[in-house]
Amino acid sequence: MSEIEPVGDFRMRARRWLKENLPPAPESFTLDGDEAMWERARVLQRRLYDGGFAGICFPAEYGGQGLTRLHQRAFTEESLPYEMPLMLNMPTFGICAPTILDMGSEEQKRTHLPAVLRGEEILVQFLSEPRGGSDLAGLTTRAERDGDTWILNGSKIWSSGAYAADYALCLARTDWDVPKHQGLTMFLMPVHGPGVTIKRIRQTNGSDEFCQEFFDDVVLPAECVLGEVNGGWAVASRQLYHERTAMGGGSPYFSGARPRIAGEVADLVDLAQRTGQLGDPRVREDIGEARSMRLVEQQLVDRVGQAIGSGAMEPSASSIIRLFRAESVWLQTDLALRIAAAAGVTGDRDGSQGLGRVGADYIYRQANGIAGGSAEMARNVISERVLGMPREYAADRDVPFRDVKQGR
Ligand SMILES: Cc1cc2nc3c(=O)[nH]c(=O)nc-3n(C[C@H](O)[C@H](O)[C@H](O)COP(=O)(O)OP(=O)(O)OC[C@H]3O[C@@H](n4cnc5c(N)ncnc54)[C@H](O)[C@@H]3O)c2cc1C
Structure with missing residues (x-):
């Protein structure tokens, strides 16, 4: 070697x-x-x-x-x-x-x-559905076996960048007679095949990189199955582990980074300087708080990453860094707007130096606690699977999915 x-x-x-x-x-x-x-x-x-x-x-x-x-x-x-x-x-x-x-x-x-x-x-994730994304195992997009192929019907939503992608990891229900986690299969499917319609969704910050997909009798060959038939939850769990790790800033597979993320500490110092507030004790204290949060975040990413790598912690512990990252970004975004004040709303949005960019980033603030599973769901995972607290009540536990009451 x-x-x-x-x-x-x-x-x-x-x-x-x-x-x-x-x-x-x-x-x-x-x-x-x-x-x-x-x-x-x-x-x-x-x-x-x-x-x-x-x-x-x-x-x-x-x-x-x-x-x-x-x-x-x-x-x-x-x-x-x-x-x-x-x-x-x-x-x-x-x-x-x-x-x-x-x-x-x-x-x-x-x-x-x-x-x-x-x-x-380019790859994307087809997980969330219009009926809700937190209860991922309760999804209703279906794939039915037809000889050597599968026929996919249903709809996915909030798929980042799907319009520009080539393949998607799509989780679908393949058995309705078993409890919800046991009847799912993951498919590695072409995004632009026959029967797939993609609609783009415009967000409040102006971006339209989100998509909704509609599947009408999409034919998928058996080779598209990733993992075992009806073993899709094991694949999705691994995918969610990588997602939480990535959302928490700990993915070893990311290459490169934005030199400066709006609301980052360096940006806060710069903002305070440009608005003549660098000498203000309250602003200095705020920046110090954001800096401490970032330092703890970086240490946490390393520590949790090592613990999962060595087996000392379960992969579900990736929810800790995912949650902390959301809290850290929220704090930085809030402080950026507090420092920019009215100029964050009325200022010029163009270029990284425009103060109006702060307001535009603030509009996107909440996405940091939703993408990759919400902050509330991260708290649930931490309490139940990391801390071993009692599991949340679920009316559909151990019930064949066909018999589970569905909302409209
Ligand atoms: C920027 C961004 C990118 C995304 N990219 C993708 C993507 O590429 N592919 C994809 O498939 N999805 C993607 N999503 C969707 C994302 O995974 C879902 O939005 C998320 O899982 C939440 O699902 P939902 O929006 O349907 O909210 P819901 O599941 O309807 O939840 C609504 C609210 O109820 C709370 N809630 C729900 N259940 C519980 C519970 N048991 N306990 C406590 N609180 C609960 C949630 O925290 C949330 O606040 C993306 C989302 C964002 C914001």
Whole structure:
């Protein structure tokens, strides 16, 4: 087995390569549903792949570099001044690709993972449904067996970036005669196949990257099943683990980061300076609080990540970092608006320096406690599965799903 490259050497090699191969980072980063941005991300990802810097923590046999999270962290730090395909991090690299890696067949891994790392396949999640996303196991999109194929009918919603994606991890009900968790199957399906209609949804912040999909007799070959038939909950649980880890800021599969996230501590200092409040003791105290929260968050990500990695904690403990991240972002967003005050609402939104951007980010504030499972559901998981407190009452426990009362 060849020796693993020391992180310091890797960092220097990455620094040289980045300087020669990637353009400087743009002023601001938005995920506003622009198709040209996705195409640009694919091109940049291909460049990383050709340069030997794609999928740093993915195994070499599936097109990755087979290195450690410390190598990935070094690369991300070095990449901050450069333009990176950041929109591929979530959910393609952080959630869907590791789920395929953990739960897919050898053929699925060999077909999809190298294509993902070359920027040729973008992946999305078809989990949430119009009837509700928190009770994921209660979903009603159905797949019925028809000879060697499955016929999919139903609807999914809030799928980030589905319009620009190639494949989706879609959880569907395949057995109605067993309790809800036992009758689900995960499908790795083409997003733009016959019978799939995609509608885009405009959000209050102007972005229309959310989608709703309608499935009308979509034919899926048997090879689309990821994991076992009726074993979809095990796949979804692994997917949710990767999602919570990613939402908590602890995914080893993310590559690159926004140089400055609006509301981050550096931004708060900058905001206070530009609005002439850096000397105000109350503002200084607020910034100190946000800074402490960020420091605790970073320590928590490392500590929980290591504990899950060593088996000292269950994967469900990823809900701790997911919840803490939501609290931390909420605090930073609230403080940013408090500092920007009226200019956050009335100011110019363009560019990362526009004060109006603070108000636009505030509108998006709540998404941080909803995406990837809500903060309330994270608290439920922590209380029941991490702390071992009594489980919430559920009227549908052990009841065949066919007999469970459904709302309209
Ligand atoms: C930015 C963003 C990106 C997203 N991307 C995707 C995606 O790519 N793919 C996808 O499938 N979904 C995606 N979602 C959807 C997300 O997973 C759901 O919004 C989330 O799981 C909550 O589901 P819901 O919106 O249907 O709310 P509901 O499940 O209807 O819940 C409504 C409220 O009730 C609370 N609640 C529900 N049940 C309980 C309970 N048992 N105990 C306590 N409180 C409870 C919830 O916390 C919430 O506040 C995304 C959402 C956002 C905001």
